[in-house]
Amino acid sequence: MQHTAQPTSTPRFDWRALGWQFLFFWYFSGVTHLLIQLNGDAGFSGFRQATTMSILWLAPTLLWPAQTKRITAVLGLLLGSLSLLSFGYYLVYGQEFSQSVIFILFESNLREGSEYLVQYLSLGNAVAFAAYIAGACLIWRYKIRPAYAAQHWRPTLALLVLVSSVGYPFGKEFLATGDLHSARAHLEKRLEPAVPWQLLMGYAQYREQLHNMQNLLAQNQALPPLEGLKDISGNGPQTVVLVIGESTNRQRMSLYGYRRDTSPELQKRSAQLAVFDNVVTPRPYTIEALQQVLTFADQTHPNDYLTTPSVVNLMKQAGYKTYWVTNQQTITARNTMLTTFSQQADEQVYLNNNREQNSRQYDDDVLEPFAKALTDPAPRKFIVVHLLGTHMSYQYRYPQNYERFTDRQGAPAWVDNYELPTYNSYDNAVLFNDHVVAGLIERLDSGSNKGLLVYLSDHGEAVFDAPDDATLGRNEGRPTAPMYTVPFIVWRSAAWQSAHPRDFSSMLQRPYSSMNFIHTLADLSELRFDRFEPSKSLVNAGFVAQPLLIGNPEQPKNLIDFSLIKPKTAPTHVAQSN
Numbered sequence: 359m360q361h362t363a364q365p366t367s368t369p370r371f372d373w374r375a376l377g378w379q380f381l382f383f384w385y386f387s388g389v390t391h392l393l394i395q396l397n398g399d400a401g402f403s404g405f406r407q408a409t410t411m412s413i414l415w416l417a418p419t420l421l422w423p424a425q426t427k428r429i430t431a432v433l434g435l436l437l438g439s440l441s442l443l444s445f446g447y448y449l450v451y452g453q454e455f456s457q458s459v460i461f462i463l464f465e466s467n468l469r470e471g472s473e474y475l476v477q478y479l480s481l482g483n484a485v486a487f488a489a490y491i492a493g494a495c496l497i498w499r500y501k502i503r504p505a506y507a508a509q510h511w512r513p514t515l516a517l518l519v520l521v522s523s524v525g526y527p528f529g530k531e532f533l534a535t536g537d538l539h540s541a542r543a544h545l546e547k548r549l550e551p552a553v554p555w556q557l558l559m560g561y562a563q564y565r566e567q568l569h570n571m572q573n574l575l576a577q578n579q580a581l582p583p584l585e586g587l588k589d590i591s592g593n594g595p596q597t598v599v600l601v602i603g604e605s606t607n608r609q610r611m612s613l614y615g616y617r618r619d620t621s622p623e624l625q626k627r628s629a630q631l632a633v634f635d636n637v638v639t640p641r642p643y644t645i646e647a648l649q650q651v652l653t654f655a656d657q658t659h660p661n662d663y664l665t666t667p668s669v670v671n672l673m674k675q676a677g678y679k680t681y682w683v684t685n686q687q688t689i690t691a692r693n694t695m696l697t698t699f700s701q702q703a704d705e706q707v708y709l710n711n712n713r714e715q716n717s718r719q720y721d722d723d724v725l726e727p728f729a730k731a732l733t734d735p736a737p738r739k740f741i742v743v744h745l746l747g748t749h750m751s752y753q754y755r756y757p758q759n760y761e762r763f764t765d766r767q768g769a770p771a772w773v774d775n776y777e778l779p780t781y782n783s784y785d786n787a788v789l790f791n792d793h794v795v796a797g798l799i800e801r802l803d804s805g806s807n808k809g810l811l812v813y814l815s816d817h818g819e820a821v822f823d824a825p826d827d828a829t830l831g832r833n834e835g836r837p838t839a840p841m842y843t844v845p846f847i848v849w850r851s852a853a854w855q856s857a858h859p860r861d862f863s864s865m866l867q868r869p870y871s872s873m874n875f876i877h878t879l880a881d882l883s884e885l886r887f888d889r890f891e892p893s894k895s896l897v898n899a900g901f902v903a904q905p906l907l908i909g910n911p912e913q914p915k916n917l918i919d920f921s922l923i924k925p926k927t928a929p930t931h932v933a934q935s936n
């Protein structure tokens with residue numbers, strides 16, 4: 359200490375030693391998150407949380423500095439071996455480990471998962487593994503040393519470390535809400551990106567969600583069948599496909615008149631498409647919308663999704679083998695209901711295991727499992743394809759070769775320079791979505807398939823669509839048209855059209871809420887049953903236009919007709935007058 363002028367007799371605290379200890383603990387969560395960041399595969403919050411939560415492990419070495427080497431060895435072995443799972447998962451799949459992965463591991467796709475794993479155990483990955491382990495060993499061997507604080511400070515410092523890592527998020531949330539449960543949930547969310555919590559809590563949450571889902575499924579399975587169900591076209595072999603989009607506002611599709619060429623592939627097929635241009639969603643949120651779209655629930659009976667059959671139940675009862683191919687997250691607290699719908703089907707393919715929705719994931723992943731489902735020898739097939747569509751963050755929804763809108767050309771003048779990249783990335787996402795939906799049609803169109811495909815989005819999305827509207831995304835409290843205007847298109851193969859000739863041309867402008875969709879799907883599939891209401895089918899001669907109710911049905915007084923919000927914010931650059 360001769361180079362310091364400090365008049366102190368005790369040795370200075372060794373900050374450098376503490377720094378190396380932190381780096382050692384951070385290594386096991388941070389390296390994988392750093393790779394995710396460097397490759398731009400997800401948002402920043404996982405990296406930040408993994409970093410803050412690594413501070414926690416400094417508590418024991420601060421408290422018992424003499425044991426530093428031993429403590430770091432034990433923790434290093436524990437955290438390190440657990441971290442191999444998430445590190446390896448990232449190497450193989452390019453994604454962050456999550457509770458959805460645990461769900462997949464325990465549920466249907468275990469066999470396929472292990473097949474993939476074998477396929478990807480390459481030499482390059484083995485080298486990466488070895489380097490990863492060697493990195494941790496080298497830090498421990500050469501850089502880990504005690505940081506001695508004065509004896510009487512040690513408990514305080516250890517406590518400070520605990521407070522700053524786990525105490526702060528917990529306490530802050532508890533003070534804000536006064537609720538222990540939500541404080542715990544908040545803390546768990548913060549801990550989740552870090553090893554070993556992603557495994558421990560992932561498993562606990564998986565158990566909890568699974569339990570909820572099984573209850574919902576049991577409730578669904580106990581429902582009585584639809585009475586008087588019959589296929590008026592005679593139960594022939596055919597394939598019905600329902601493609602559920604995500605966050606796609608039809609006003610941003612050139613198929614609906616948008617000035618940028620965002621749906622070239624569907625437009626190429628436009629002669630074969632029935633393009634309905636006045637369909638709106640009742641709710642601007644995925645789960646709330648789909649609870650109505652996929653069941654008999656609607657804005658006046660919002661809870662009927664628990665007590666009435668779903669589209670899957672309907673089609674199953676009509677003799678269809680049912681499939682659910684999804685690129686949405688599976689077992690998150692929010693998506694339990696979606697996964698319950700998927701579990702009603704005979705077969706499922708889960709493609710998205712990301713922890714955060716805000717992660718890179720492309721929808722063309724659905725094409726192969728979709729094509730595979732088409733080859734199933736079952737004579738009657740109902741295939742649901744649930745896309746991630748154009749959900750935020752838009753730049754994670756399309757590969758680089760679909761980054762076609764990069765400048766001001768075709769963008770409205772009111773979009774400022776800060777908004778432009780987001781505005782453009784949304785259009786690029788719509789463009790890639792066009793490629794995926796057209797790709798599904800193309801696969802259904804091969805051979806002499808008697809096939810019908812319906813594509814609609816769960817809801818729309820506001821992305822700087824009007825000069826007076828800076829909303830990005832969706833807000834039911836401040837509704838604007840782009841949040842509700844969804845694409846709704848029907849494609850039928852030649853064989854389908856000759857078997858079930860129908861002319862939709864006079865129906866394309868009908869005002870329709872997707873809350874009544876189950877009646878339209880039944881009608882398109884030529885199904886009838888006692889509670890079928892022709893007035894609620896978009897394609898029925900007996901259709902009756904009704905108010906397009908939007909808003910939260912838990913507050914029925916606040917429900918308004920969609921037309922009330924149209925004049926204020928309808929974008930002026932879109933030719934369509936819907």
Ligand SMILES: [Zn+2]
Nearest residue numbers: 605643644816
């Ligand atoms: Zn959605």
